[in-house]
Amino acid sequence: MSASTDAGRGFGPVMVASGCGGTGRELAAFADLAGLDFVTRSITLDPRRGGPSPRIAETPSGLVNAVGLDNPGLEHFLATELPLLVRAGARVFVSVAGATLGEYADLARRLSRAPGVGGLEVNLGAPDQVGQGLFEVREPFHAASVVAAVRREFPADLPVLAKLRPDLTRVVEGARGVLDAGATAVVIGNAVPASMPDGRPAGLTGPAIMPVALRCLAEVTAELGPVPLIGAGGITDAADARRFLDLGAMAVQIGTALLHDPTTVTRVRAALTREETR
Amino acid sequence: MADERDPLHVAGEVLATRKAGAYRLLTIAAPGIPQRFRAGNFVAVSVQGGRLARRSLWIHRVKEAGAFGPTLDVVVHPTGPGTTWLAGLPVGAAIEVTGPLGRPFALPREPVACVLVGEGHGAAPMFPLAERLRERGCAVSLVVSAPDESRLLSALEARRSARSVTVITGDGSVGVRGDVAGEIHGVLERTDADVVYAAGSHATLRAVAAAAEQRGAWSQVGLETPLPCGTGLCHGCPVPVISEDGVSRLVRACVDGPVVRGDRVDWEALA
Numbered sequence: 001m002s003a004s005t006d007a008g009r010g011f012g013p014v015m016v017a018s019g020c021g022g023t024g025r026e027l028a029a030f031a032d033l034a035g036l037d038f039v040t041r042s043i044t045l046d047p048r049r050g051g052p053s054p055r056i057a058e059t060p061s062g063l064v065n066a067v068g069l070d071n072p073g074l075e076h077f078l079a080t081e082l083p084l085l086v087r088a089g090a091r092v093f094v095s096v097a098g099a100t101l102g103e104y105a106d107l108a109r110r111l112s113r114a115p116g117v118g119g120l121e122v123n124l125g126a127p128d129q130v131g132q133g134l135f136e137v138r139e140p141f142h143a144a145s146v147v148a149a150v151r152r153e154f155p156a157d158l159p160v161l162a163k164l165r166p167d168l169t170r171v172v173e174g175a176r177g178v179l180d181a182g183a184t185a186v187v188i189g190n191a192v193p194a195s196m197p198d199g200r201p202a203g204l205t206g207p208a209i210m211p212v213a214l215r216c217l218a219e220v221t222a223e224l225g226p227v228p229l230i231g232a233g234g235i236t237d238a239a240d241a242r243r244f245l246d247l248g249a250m251a252v253q254i255g256t257a258l259l260h261d262p263t264t265v266t267r268v269r270a271a272l273t274r275e276e277t278r
Numbered sequence: 279m280a281d282e283r284d285p286l287h288v289a290g291e292v293l294a295t296r297k298a299g300a301y302r303l304l305t306i307a308a309p310g311i312p313q314r315f316r317a318g319n320f321v322a323v324s325v326q327g328g329r330l331a332r333r334s335l336w337i338h339r340v341k342e343a344g345a346f347g348p349t350l351d352v353v354v355h356p357t358g359p360g361t362t363w364l365a366g367l368p369v370g371a372a373i374e375v376t377g378p379l380g381r382p383f384a385l386p387r388e389p390v391a392c393v394l395v396g397e398g399h400g401a402a403p404m405f406p407l408a409e410r411l412r413e414r415g416c417a418v419s420l421v422v423s424a425p426d427e428s429r430l431l432s433a434l435e436a437r438r439s440a441r442s443v444t445v446i447t448g449d450g451s452v453g454v455r456g457d458v459a460g461e462i463h464g465v466l467e468r469t470d471a472d473v474v475y476a477a478g479s480h481a482t483l484r485a486v487a488a489a490a491e492q493r494g495a496w497s498q499v500g501l502e503t504p505l506p507c508g509t510g511l512c513h514g515c516p517v518p519v520i521s522e523d524g525v526s527r528l529v530r531a532c533v534d535g536p537v538v539r540g541d542r543v544d545w546e547a548l549a
Contacts, residue, residue, distance in 0.1 A: 019513070026510030026533060029284035030376075041513065049528060056506040056514035058360075061328040063506065070513045070528065206330050259507035260330045262376060263287045 011159075011185065012037055012251030014241065014269040017232055018095040018121060018163070019067065020255035024085040030262035034089030036269075039161075039253065040081070042097040042123045045107060047073035057197055061234075062208035063256055064194050066201065069097060069132055074107060078114050086116030093161060095121045099133050101149045108153035108160075119158050122150055124178070125165030125190030127203030140170055144177030151182035159184035164216075166192060166209065166233060171216040172223045185228035187253060188220060189213040206256040210234030214243060221248040236264060238271035285509070286310045290375040292367050293349055299428035301399060302354045302365035305341070308375040312340040312348035317407035318500055318537045321352065321377030322508030325360040333360045334505040334532070336477070337378060338402040353399045353431065379508050380536045383407050383475055383498055389415030390472035393465055394440070395458055395486055397423045397478025401431040403500060407475060408439040417441055419469045423458050423478075427451040442469070459485035463492075471495050476540070478502065480548055487540025497540030503531040518544035 015037035021027045024038060050070025057064045071077065077094075085092045094111050098104040104122070111117050124143045129136050137143040147162050154160055162178035164171055166189025175186045191203025192212060213233025220229060231244025232253035241252045257264040290308035297303075311321065315337055322332035335352040342348050356365035367373065383403070386392070392411050396404040401422045408418045420440035424430040425448040437443050445453025446461055454461060459482065466474065466489055476486040477500030490497035506514035510533035517531045519542045526544045529535065 020511055022509070022511040022513070022533075030287055030509075050513065050516060053516060054504060054514075055516065056331065056512060058329055058331040058506075061330070063330050065512070065514065067513050070516065207328070256330060259509075259512050260324055260332065261287065261374060262507075262509050262511065 010250060011230060013245065013272055014265055015039060015093075015230070015251055015253045016258070016265055017253035017255030018042060018123065020258045023081045024088065024090065027258070027262065028088055031266045033085065036090050036265070037093060037251070038085060038090040039093040039121050040077070040085075040095050041071055042069055042095040042126070043071050043074055043077050043107070044069060044097050045074050045103050047071065047076065051200070054196070059204065059208065062204050062206035063259065064196055064202040064204050065191070066128075066196050069126065074110060082114060082116060091118035092116060093119045093121045093159075095123050095163070096150070097123045097126060097134055100135055101145060104135065104146050105149045105153050108150040112154045112158075117158070119160065119184070120150060120154055121161040121163055121187065122147055122183075123163055123190075124174070125163055127165075127191045127193045128201035131201050138170075140173040140177040143174050144181040147178045147181040147183050161185050161187050161230065163187035163190050165190045166213045166216040168212070168216055168219065172220050175220045175227065175229075176224060179224075179227055185230050185250065186220070187230045187232055188216050189233050205234070207234035207236060210240065214247060217244060217247050217249060235268070236260075238268050238275065241268050241272060282314065285377050285379050286314070287374070287376045290373045292369055292371045292373055293346060295367065295369060298353070298432070299430065300355065301429070301431065302356065303338070303351055304354060304364070304367065305349050305351050306373060306375060307346040307349050308377065309347065311375065311377045312350045315340050315350065315378045316382035317410055318380065318382035318403050319378035320380050320508070320536065321350070321375050322379055322505065323364065323376075324374040325363055327363070329360055331360070331506045332376070332508045333364060334379070334508045336399065336402040336500070337406070339406060353402045355399050355429075376509060380532060381534065381538075383500070383537050385410060385414060386416065386473055391417045391419070391470055392473045392475065393419045393421065393469055393471040395421040395423070395462065395474065395476035395478065395482070396431065397458055397476075397482045398429050399431060400477035400500065400502060403477055404475065405432065405435065405439055412439070417469070419465065419471070420444070421446065421458065421461070421465055423447065423482075425449065458482045462486055462489045466490065466493050466495065473498070474540070476500065480545070483540065484543075484545040487543065487545070491541055498537050499540045499543065501531050501536045501538065503536070505532045508532050518547040520544050
């Protein structure tokens with residue numbers, strides 16, 4: 001199992017989770033992007049219009065979203081969104097999603113040539129893979145083949161993160177599979193499959209899912225020992241982040257909390273740094 | 279990367295609260311935000327108690343004086359749990375505010391005739407806009423409308439900020455009985471408007487944009503689409519617009535709007 005990271009630097013400890021940092025331009029008003037690990041929303045080869053309105057609904061301590069992979073496609077992303085992030089000094093992890101193994105490989109190949117890309121995150125937990133026409137990765141060996149396909153095309157010295165859905169019955173097997181396939185680290189977890197009030201498939205995120213993500217992380221650590229893990233799910237402050245780190249995560253991702261308070265990443269990063277230097 | 283146009287996220291405080299018909303008017307100290315305000319901007323406030331989506335409110339007024347420095351007024355219409363919580367905040371309550379957000383109303387270079395249409399609390403941004411336009415020598419006519427008197431915003435104040443005021447209520451309790459869609463053609467005719475500004479429901483904005491188009495006037499509409507984060511981060515407020523090349527694409531109401539050109543909105547797809 002390889003656990004190399006670029007230039008010997010680890011992750012985070014606080015990263016911006018996929019889909020919650022806008023294009024980066026919007027977050028820049030509230031967070032210094034320099035040195036920040038920024039995961040983009042999931043990028044597909046072709047532009048995707050995303051789902052209809054309403055796309056987001058509020059639930060107690062959570063948000064359900066059916067944004068539906070709204071993204072401008074790889075070409076447009078490379079031309080208009082990536083340069084700003086790179087100029088601002090962020091380490092950019094491009095989240096990728098594809099319909100076939102070939103698409104994943106193509107994305108990885110083209111991103112490996114894009115200047116300034118710091119790594120990839122493979123989105124293996126979109127809450128509605130079938131409806132969105134994505135490669136179905138419910139079976140752990142399918143998830144592993146996606147990571148293998150991406151890893152083959154992407155420079156070995158740059159990290160590839162694999163983001164799994166926090167599905168307790170599958171997550172240990174999933175983590176083992178993607179690590180064996182060459183993932184640098186496993187991100188646990190993603191949105192929990194849920195429903196919009198009108199029944200459309202959606203994903204639940206926010207503090208409501210933190211206990212689920214923690215349990216998944218704990219199971220993986222218990223079964224696989226100390227493997228490179230990144231925790232995510234409902235983190236709103238340093239104490240939340242500390243829970244994931246204490247269970248063995250090397251870093252955390254913050255997503256939904258940014259929608260409630262766009263300064264969350266700055267705040268949590270500063271608090272963790274203070275703790276470390278104390 | 280931060281510059282003085284960027285929005286701020288600040289710890290604010292409720293300085294005053296008063297009932298205005300069905301609405302609650304909050305005066306908020308939000309350091310730095312009033313100074314950056316332009317008409318058509320909004321603020322996003324965080325609701326406490328495990329509710330994560332922001333509540334976006336038009337900035338109604340910026341008051342320059344006061345012991346707290348410049349303050350801002352917002353209009354809250356308590357319709358759901360978040361806005362009801364906001365409306366119930368006492369003086370002195372702490373409140374997290376992000377702003378000013380969104381693309382404001384664009385002002386004409388020449389002193390032209392302008393019609394400003396505010397439906398319900400959509401009238402909130404029209405008062406500061408009217409002031410800016412009058413400073414530029416524009417002839418300002420105001421249309422305020424609501425289903426009934428309780429949801430009619432500051433009709434009295436309206437008379438101070440505009441040359442002519444048309445008041446429309448659905449039940450006829452004040453002013454003309456009817457709706458904006460029915461009256462707007464007549465108003466545009468009477469005022470010989472070059473530019474029309476509007477904020478309110480999609481249906482009303484669509485009618486205003488269509489009437490403006492018919493007369494060859496420019497229209498700018500402030501969309502009241504739910505904004506889950508208000509800051510451009512979540513891509514949860516898509517608005518279909520038709521670009522120069524005739525292709526319909528989605529923009530975000532919060533950062534590409536809320537003010538957009540009325541003739542650019544793909545109203546059929548927005549529905």
